[in-house]
Amino acid sequence: MSALNVFLLYLACGAATFPLTIMMVRGAVSVAAPARATPAFHRRLDNAMGWSITAWILGVFVFYATVLLIERQKPCDDQRTNQLTYECKKYLGAIK
Numbered sequence: 001m002s003a004l005n006v007f008l009l010y011l012a013c014g015a016a017t018f019p020l021t022i023m024m025v026r027g028a029v030s031v032a033a034p035a036r037a038t039p040a041f042h043r044r045l046d047n048a049m050g051w052s053i054t055a056w057i058l059g060v061f062v063f064y065a066t067v068l069l070i071e072r073q074k075p076c077d078d079q080r081t082n083q084l085t086y087e088c089k090k091y092l093g094a095i096k
Helices: 003-031 039-072 086-092
Strands: none
Touching: 003 039
8 A cells, every 4th residue: 555545545534524423513412302302412412522623633644654664664765754763864975
């Protein structure tokens, strides 16, 4: 799987997670009868939003680590990152 495929996969998942959560929350609020829209109901909705945002942020970290690992497997001349391995820095002359 190339870095582009990983990026497109993450973009599809990340771009879908947050808007879908917002749509689910809005749908739940619009369907809920006014009598059921209690403070406990709103706390559950807030928890759902909080967990969705947390999952999205953690996904960013996992995505970054995955892409970095994929990039570091390339030959030193083909790497397009500022976090080169020690061997590549030595090979490219950054470290003597």
